[in-house]
Amino acid sequence: MAGTKLTVNNNGSIRVEGDFELCDQDGDVVPMPGVARVSLCRCGHSANKPFCDGAHKGAGFSSVITAATVNAPRPKPAS
Ligand code: FES
Incomplete structure (x- = not known):
């Protein structure tokens, strides 16, 4: 599969690899020259978020995800 791959690691981060851009809330791209993959925090304890x-x-973060149990969130209604 070409494109971007996101892997939710059990009890840890979300690994992002492939063709992607990381942007802040304003849409500004975070410069990451030469970086082909990153691991994003999903526990909230990183001192280097995101x-x-x-x-x-160390935080004892526990979250086991399997593809069979993932339910996509419903889109928020337009305001
Ligand atoms: S998921 Fe690794 S520090 Fe949060």
Whole structure:
């Protein structure tokens, strides 16, 4: 599969690899020259958000995801 691949790691980060841009809330691109993959924090404990710094291990973050159990969120109604 070409494009972008996101992998939700059990008890840890979301790995992003492939062709992607990381932007802030205003849409400004975070410069990451030469970076082909990143791990994004989903535990909230990283000191280097939005990137994972491994703090999830010490924090005891627990979240096991399998493809069979993922339910896509419903889109928010337009306001
Ligand atoms: S997921 Fe690794 S520090 Fe949060």
